[in-house]
Amino acid sequence: MAVLPSSLLKIILVLFLFTSFSYLPENSASAEENIEAKIEKAIKDYLEDYQVPGASVALVHNNELFFSKSWGVTGESAEEVTEQTPFTIGSISKSLTGMAIMKLADNGTIRLDASIQEYLPWLKRNNGKAGEITVEQLLAQTSGFSTYDGLALSDKELTGSKAIKHQVKKLAKVELTAAPGEKHQYSNANFLILGAMIEELTGMSYAEYMEQQIFKPLGMKYAAADKEGAYEKGYLRGYQSWFGFPVKSSVAYDNAGAPYGYITSSSADMIQFVKLLSGKGPDHFISDKTLDLFKTPQVQTGEDRYYGLGIRISNPDTPKEMIWHSGSTPDSHAEVFYIPGTSWGGVILTNKSHILEEDGLYYLKNHIISLLNDDEPEKVPKQSLTIQFIMLGCIILLVILSIFLGTSFRTRKYFKKGTGLFLGLLFIGLSAALIPLFIFTTSSPWHSISVFAPDIAFLTILAVIVMAINGLLLFRLILKKTW
Numbered sequence: 001m002a003v004l005p006s007s008l009l010k011i012i013l014v015l016f017l018f019t020s021f022s023y024l025p026e027n028s029a030s031a032e033e034n035i036e037a038k039i040e041k042a043i044k045d046y047l048e049d050y051q052v053p054g055a056s057v058a059l060v061h062n063n064e065l066f067f068s069k070s071w072g073v074t075g076e077s078a079e080e081v082t083e084q085t086p087f088t089i090g091s092i093s094k095s096l097t098g099m100a101i102m103k104l105a106d107n108g109t110i111r112l113d114a115s116i117q118e119y120l121p122w123l124k125r126n127n128g129k130a131g132e133i134t135v136e137q138l139l140a141q142t143s144g145f146s147t148y149d150g151l152a153l154s155d156k157e158l159t160g161s162k163a164i165k166h167q168v169k170k171l172a173k174v175e176l177t178a179a180p181g182e183k184h185q186y187s188n189a190n191f192l193i194l195g196a197m198i199e200e201l202t203g204m205s206y207a208e209y210m211e212q213q214i215f216k217p218l219g220m221k222y223a224a225a226d227k228e229g230a231y232e233k234g235y236l237r238g239y240q241s242w243f244g245f246p247v248k249s250s251v252a253y254d255n256a257g258a259p260y261g262y263i264t265s266s267s268a269d270m271i272q273f274v275k276l277l278s279g280k281g282p283d284h285f286i287s288d289k290t291l292d293l294f295k296t297p298q299v300q301t302g303e304d305r306y307y308g309l310g311i312r313i314s315n316p317d318t319p320k321e322m323i324w325h326s327g328s329t330p331d332s333h334a335e336v337f338y339i340p341g342t343s344w345g346g347v348i349l350t351n352k353s354h355i356l357e358e359d360g361l362y363y364l365k366n367h368i369i370s371l372l373n374d375d376e377p378e379k380v381p382k383q384s385l386t387i388q389f390i391m392l393g394c395i396i397l398l399v400i401l402s403i404f405l406g407t408s409f410r411t412r413k414y415f416k417k418g419t420g421l422f423l424g425l426l427f428i429g430l431s432a433a434l435i436p437l438f439i440f441t442t443s444s445p446w447h448s449i450s451v452f453a454p455d456i457a458f459l460t461i462l463a464v465i466v467m468a469i470n471g472l473l474l475f476r477l478i479l480k481k482t483w
Contacts (some may be wrong), residue, residue, distance in 0.1 A: 036067055038371050042350075044379065045259045045387050046364045047071055050383045052352045053246050054081040054240055056267035059346035059372070062279045074236040075331065076250050076352055077107075084233040086222045086264040087251075087349040089334045090327025093225075093263035096273070098139050099286070101194055102421040105135075106290040107203055110138040112309075119197050124172055133180045135197070138190040139309035140298035141181065144176030150188030151433055151448045154261070156158015156254055157329060159227060161205050163256035167194040184299040184307060185412075188260040197257030218276060218283050220269035230264040234342065238331035238351030242455045244385050245425060246352050249331035251451050261329055268345050268438075270336055277311075277323050277338040294325055326362060327351050330451040335365040356453040357383060391459040398466040402473060404430035415471055424474030431467040434460060 039059070045056055054072035058065065070081040079085075092403050097301035104110040110119065112135045120134075137143045153167045162167075173190055178185060194211060195206045215223040231251060237253075239246035245392040255260050265273075275281055279291065297306030297313050304314045314322045324337035333353045338345035348365060363380045370377035438460055439446055450457040 033204070035371055037415050039067060040069065040215065040366055042367050042371070043069075043072070044447060046360065046380055047265065047350075049380075050352070050357055050360050051079060051244055051246055051264075053242075053352045054085070056081055056083055056087070056349045057083060057346070057368075058083060058271045059344065059368070060271055060274060061274050061345075062343045063422050065271065070267070070272075072115040072351075076236040079236065081351075082266075083268040084222050084232060084234065084266050086224065086233055086266050086269075086329075087238070087351055088230075088235070088329040088332045089265050089270070089336075089349065090326045090329050090332060092260050092265075092270075092327035092334055092336050093257075094257060095310045096210065096214060096263055097191050097198075097259045098308075099273075099276070100198055101135065101139060102294045102309065103213060103286055104198070104201060106286050110135060110197070111216065111265050112139070116193060116197070120168075120193070120200055122139060123168065123196075124194070128374045130239070134296075135181050135194075136307045136309065138194050139187050140184070141190055141307055142181050142299055143190050143193075144178045144180045144182065144185070145171070145174065145186070145187045146177040146185050147187050148443050148445065149174045149177075150186075150190070150192070150260070152445045153192060154188045154254070154257060154448065155251060155451050156256060157252040158254055158256045160255060161226075163254075164195045164206055164259065167256045181240070184301050186301075186307075188257075191260035192256065198259075205410040206260060207255075210258075210263070211387075215269075217282055218269075218272045219282075220265060220272050223263065223265040223269045225258040225263050226255050230262075233264070235264040238329075238353070240454050241330055241354035241357060242458075243353055243388055247454075249332040257329075261327065264427050265349075267349050268326060269346075270347035270349070270400070274336065274338050274347060278340070278343065278345060279416050298375055300398055300419065324365075328355075328358055328452070333358060333361050336360055337369070344369065352454075353452065355449075355454075361473040368395060388455055388459065391456065391463065395459060395466055398463065398470060400468060402470050420478045421472050424471045424478065425472030427467045427474065431464045431471060434464050434467070 033294050040330060042059055043055065052072070054074055056070040057067065059067040068083050069082055070085065073079060074081060085156040101110065105112050114135055115132050116138065131144045153170060156167065164167055171193065171463060196246070198209050199206050207224065208231055211229065215456050222233045224235065237249045240249050240251070276285065277290065277295070294309050295311060295313065297316050298309060299307050301307050304315045306316060311406060312324050315326065319341040321341060322337055322339050327334040331353050333350050335348045346368065348361060350361060360381060360383065365379065365381050367377045435446060438449065444447060
């Protein structure tokens with residue numbers, strides 16, 4: 001039998017190995033680079049479409065940093081955004097306040113089943129039901145305080161060390177809209193009270209306690225919970241959205257708002273909080289039992305969605321379980337998440353906000369998670385100004401009507417007196433009712449509408465003015481002696 005020369009055998013072996021390797025799956029390093037590229041493209045597309053001036057995103061896998069990038073500039077002095085740049089994190093502050101309360105429970109300083117008046121005896125209320133509210137019900141947002149009542153005390157740009165207590169005292173006159181424990185009502189009022197409770201029990205300001213017991217132990221170097229501390233660590237105001245365009249925010253930091261929405265933190269800081277959610281935080285920071293309780297669903301808030309003790313949980317006890325929270329202030333929007341089944345976690349911080357743009361960042365978060373899980377990503381909705389354009393169109397029609405009515409002073413032949421009187425009363429009535437109607441339909445105080453949707457508030461006021469002018473023009477037409 002013929003035998004192939006050894007040199008020929010070597011050539012065949014090399015060719016075989018080269019061909020085999022060409023069919024191997026893409027190596028892990030290349031796959032990671034591909035995922036990173038897709039994530040970065042998705043983020044850039046979002047920032048461009050929603051015209052967000054600055055953002056910082058960080059992702060971890062098995063507590064190892066996988067992705068960390070920043071884009072754009074801050075608001076007040078247009079400094080470059082980095083992973084150390086602090087943003088206000090909105091309602092993610094509730095999660096950090098919740099963790100602060102859980103630490104106090106862990107060391108026996110507070111009982112979750114105790115009445116709030118046991119710890120805040122100065123919070124005297126007219127409604128006896130308030131005495132039944134427990135610490136746990138505040139954390140789970142089942143106290144009976146409504147969303148509206150919380151917003152009525154929010155974003156007031158208060159300064160001073162007594163700002164939190166000052167706002168909480170106002171709750172003494174607020175009637176509960178449900179019995180304690182009856183139902184979930186997401187309310188900033190709950191976390192205002194928890195902030196005051198921290199101050200009462202520790203003898204420190206809320207900001208001091210958070211710095212010493214939460215931020216420092218977790219390694220959150222750029223986090224702060226009051227205006228002075230925030231600016232010392234590099235915080236700068238962001239942008240409000242006017243017709244989609246970023247405008248430097250006119251809303252100042254609110255010291256009273258820290259427990260529910262005004263904590264400032266960088267993406268590097270928030271990754272430390274994500275690691276804590278994964279159970280891999282600093283040793284002795286909090287017991288496993290208490291951390292698990294913090295993440296345990298307490299009340300259902302939607303299909304497959306629950307609220308824990310300051311944190312949201314989706315699809316609990318399934319492979320798709322996600323522990324997360326969103327946050328918004330008038331000039332920032334943020335998302336934080338951890339997925340136990342895959343050990344992916346991350347944070348997205350942006351410095352532009354509008355109530356109608358919040359869904360965009362929520363879907364971007366889900367898009368990124370789908371890419372990480374190698375699933376088909378859902379599309380991020382494009383920025384929409386439909387409501388603003390509809391309102392603007394209505395105002396233009398009202399202005400045209402005003403011009404027409406002004407012309408009618410000279411001709412006075414288009415209306416009968418009864419018709420003119422009816423339309424005049426209608427316009428005056430609508431001008432008086434439009435803002436109250438807006439408040440009723442959105443369940444939000446006018447102040448909240450004006451800071452979270454300033455363009456819509458402006459258009460509403462403009463519509464009120466034009467309708468009032470139309471009504472007065474009609475009345476003038478009716479009163480003309482030569483009708």
